[in-house]
Amino acid sequence: MHTNYEVAVINYPLMDPRIKPADHRAYMQLDYTSADPWDVPIYIHIPFCESLCKFCVYSRQIPDSEKLLDSYVQALKKEISLYAKTPYIRSLRHRAVFIGGGTPTVLSGAQLADIIATLKNSLPLKNPEITVECNISNTDEEKLQMLCEAGVTRISTGVQTFNQKLRYTLGLRHTVNTIFRWINTVKKYPFRDLSIDLLFGLPGQTIKEFEQDLHTALSLPIDHISVYKLAVFAYVKLYKELETGNVPALPEETQLFEMFSAAQELLQGNHYILESAQEYCIPDHNTKFWQLTYDGYGDNLSFGASSFGYVNGISYQNIIDPADYIRTANEGTLPIHMVSHKITPQQLMERAMALGFRKGSVSKTTFNEQFDIQPEDKFGDTLQKLQQQEYILNGKTKYTLTPLGQYYQGNVSASFMQSAFENISPLKKKMAVGMHIIPEALQNEKAESDE
Numbered sequence: 001m002h003t004n005y006e007v008a009v010i011n012y013p014l015m016d017p018r019i020k021p022a023d024h025r026a027y028m029q030l031d032y033t034s035a036d037p038w039d040v041p042i043y044i045h046i047p048f049c050e051s052l053c054k055f056c057v058y059s060r061q062i063p064d065s066e067k068l069l070d071s072y073v074q075a076l077k078k079e080i081s082l083y084a085k086t087p088y089i090r091s092l093r094h095r096a097v098f099i100g101g102g103t104p105t106v107l108s109g110a111q112l113a114d115i116i117a118t119l120k121n122s123l124p125l126k127n128p129e130i131t132v133e134c135n136i137s138n139t140d141e142e143k144l145q146m147l148c149e150a151g152v153t154r155i156s157t158g159v160q161t162f163n164q165k166l167r168y169t170l171g172l173r174h175t176v177n178t179i180f181r182w183i184n185t186v187k188k189y190p191f192r193d194l195s196i197d198l199l200f201g202l203p204g205q206t207i208k209e210f211e212q213d214l215h216t217a218l219s220l221p222i223d224h225i226s227v228y229k230l231a232v233f234a235y236v237k238l239y240k241e242l243e244t245g246n247v248p249a250l251p252e253e254t255q256l257f258e259m260f261s262a263a264q265e266l267l268q269g270n271h272y273i274l275e276s277a278q279e280y281c282i283p284d285h286n287t288k289f290w291q292l293t294y295d296g297y298g299d300n301l302s303f304g305a306s307s308f309g310y311v312n313g314i315s316y317q318n319i320i321d322p323a324d325y326i327r328t329a330n331e332g333t334l335p336i337h338m339v340s341h342k343i344t345p346q347q348l349m350e351r352a353m354a355l356g357f358r359k360g361s362v363s364k365t366t367f368n369e370q371f372d373i374q375p376e377d378k379f380g381d382t383l384q385k386l387q388q389q390e391y392i393l394n395g396k397t398k399y400t401l402t403p404l405g406q407y408y409q410g411n412v413s414a415s416f417m418q419s420a421f422e423n424i425s426p427l428k429k430k431m432a433v434g435m436h437i438i439p440e441a442l443q444n445e446k447a448e449s450d451e
């Protein structure tokens with residue numbers, strides 16, 4: 001029986017909300033320069049949506065005024081400038097930007113262009129790949145043109161499914177024909193890539209229906225497809241509808257695995273390349289942002305309320321509530337909610353393995369160059385167990401996830417977080433990974449949220 005981590009392993013080391021630095025800039029040692037050779041991705045979070053999808057687990061709000069959005073953009077610019085003033089951040093090699101959410105396109109074209117211009121003016125960004133996640137409902141042709149002129153190179157949108165019946169079940173607003181028309185409009189502009197998200201494991205979805213979604217995606221001029229399994233958490237509206245039987249039941253685990261395998265076979269059989277456990281792209285259209293985010297070695301800089309980052313050996317999450325985030329940034333203070341301890345030499349290796357497998361493989365050469373030890377000499381037992389479980393393959397130059405390992409990628413990555421999980425029950429592990437905090441702090445966090 002597998003312990004299924006329904007959560008994405010996105011960062012390591014895990015954080016400890018009990019650490020309360022008086023000065024985050026000093027705690028992260030941002031007054032020194034970095035000698036790191038790694039290119040760095042920048043993530044910008046816009047935690048607002050026009051309406052809330054009934055399956056969504058992400059932290060987002062419906063903005064109650066234009067003024068709030070405007071204040072949020074000003075706070076983001078302030079946060080960027082606070083980091084950009086530090087020698088450490090200025091010495092990094094920033095190469096890819098991803099503006100995600102939420103729904104970044106709740107902002108106007110001018111506001112998004114303003115954020116991009118601030119990044120370009122304050123950080124040493126060289127020919128960056130710039131992605132903006134767009135919602136069809138608030139991204140018209142005029143906004144697309146402004147994004148193109150601002151230097152955006154990738155457009156990404158969450159289609160979820162092309163099946164009209166399932167779109168209705170999920171409460172998705174647009175018809176399939178609207179999506180097709182919008183894709184045609186995007187293709188009028190010279191964006192390098194168009195990316196879509198598809199979900200599988202929807203209520204009542206059959207394998208045939210999911211395969212039809214994949215065939216439809218393959219018939220469109222799309223460069224990148226992310227395929228995610230729907231995870232229904234107890235606090236989302238869809239959970240209640242499933243409980244009361246208002247919507248058909250979710251597919252069984254065996255069907256889910258069949259859907260996952262169908263995506264692998266169909267997409268790879270039609271010239272798409274597997275970019276990570278969940279991402280596929282056509283040749284030469286790899287996403288720099290995802291590659292850098294999960295390289296397992298370099299920093300991940302992030303801005304915006306509730307976003308997660310990793311800078312100079314410290315994982316951090318920003319303040320979650322947008323109003324608190326805006327106030328703190330305007331006070332001239334880094335708007336951080338919680339941090340980890342400084343990463344230890346052991347955790348650096350654990351991070352390389354955990355994030356490397358998030359991307360799909362771990363290069364033995366890079367690991368050895370970095371740490372002067374082979375992965376099998378450090379993690380021999382774990383690697384052997386994962387091979388026995390048929391989750392990974394031991395190749396000449398790298399360890400690679402098998403199709404089964406891709407399906408259980410969360411388990412594979414979490415099995416390397418060893419210094420965080422010594423003598424910890426599987427349930428506690430799952431909670432800790434889901435909340436991004438060390439198991440010892442879980443009790444505290446619960447007590448604080450109960451107050």
Ligand code: SF4
Nearest residue numbers: 049052053056101102
């Ligand atoms: S648009 Fe995306 S982020 Fe916003 S509620 Fe829907 S799924 Fe969640």
